[in-house]
Amino acid sequence: MLIQENNKEISTCIKRIITHWFNKGSVLTYVDINTFDNDIIKTVYEMQYLTVISRSTEKKVLYQNEGYLITPKNLRAFKDKFMFLSMEEGWKPDVHFLIIFEELELSEINDVFKTLLHYHVFKVLVINGASNSNIYTYNPFENYGCGIVFTRIISYGKCLEANITKSFFDKPVTGLRNCTFRVAFCDTPPFYINPYNDQRKEKLVGLEQFVLQTLSELEQFNVIYTYQFNPEEGSIIGDDMIAYGPMRSIQKGDVDVMIGGLILRPKRVEAFSYLYGHYTNYDGLIILVKKAGLVSNLKNTYIEFDVVLCGTFFYNTVQHWVVS
Secondary structure, eight states: OHHHHTTTHHHHHHHHHHHHHSOTTOEEEEEEESOOOHHHHHHHHHHTOSEEEEEOSSSOOOSOOSEEEEEESSHHHHHHHHHHHTTSTTOOTTSEEEEEESSOOGGGHHHHHHHHHHTTOOSEEEEETTTTTEEEEEOTTGGGOTTTOOOOEEEEEEGGGOOGGGOGGGSOSSTTTTOEEEEEEOOBTTTBOOTTTOOSSSOOOOHHHHHHHHHHHHHTOEEEEEEEOOTTSOOEEOTTSOEESTTHHHHTTSOSEEOSSOOOOHHHHHHSOOOOOTTTTSOOOOOOOOOOOOOOHHHHHHTTOOHHHHHHHHHHHHHHHHHO
16 A cells, blocks of 8 residues: 555645645546555545545546546556546646556656646646655746747655655746747638738738737737638547547647637537637727715606706796786
8 A cells, every 4th residue: 555655645735735736625537547455545534624525537527627636556557547538528628637657667667757748738736656756746847948848857755755845846047938839720700810811911810810819919929820720620629639620630649729609518618628718799888977866756756857847847837827
């Protein structure tokens, strides 16, 4: 057992990480991958700090994950089973991950982070239960890695001595500066206007082009339009969260962004991160006025009668009396 063999060091370390990462009452997904180790889950339960959902990768579980605690037996088990988590509607690669290996060679640690990078898991700590409970992470955003590559593995040393408050994902450095993102598009005005099809001297810019251009200026990244897809060709998302159609190019890594008036559907929400402009092709004007306060019933009766109206009414009444 992991905890028994490491003199409760992992147990203490887990408690410290959980209380640092999660608010009390949060939901933590515990995934055992071939370790059959009850000590870790027992430690988390005894904290009475989180709601824990214990599961395996053998069967889909439909709920929104708020964090993962994963215990693989070794690298092979991890690579074989981890992908099944990403094939669920509740898959959340942007939450915190704590992964504790029962067996892991030092030469295999790089492969662990390559797998995590492939599934866009960045907020992660990896504990090597077979090597003095050393703890590791990586930073695909340092040195302008842009979330695409990493150049080193960050070691915090023994888990009990690690200062996890310095984890990179809480304090990003270079962010998206100098990154280049490949964009797939289709010619669907007003969302995207292909400049090669626009015969005007002053080229018009589509709404989504403008948004992307503005973001690139603010965050200092570059955009290249590399692939044009047919707007008549739809994209569907299977029950395993695999896309079919143009959106498949994102999952395959051929492009990073797709624009062109794509309709936001529930399945797409689960499978992709997105920016969505509701009715961005309409201009609108919103006028805000002071909210009316409470008034008496009597005031409600005569509030509609201004000075001119009252004067006119009085004049007509007098005239009626005189004529009579």
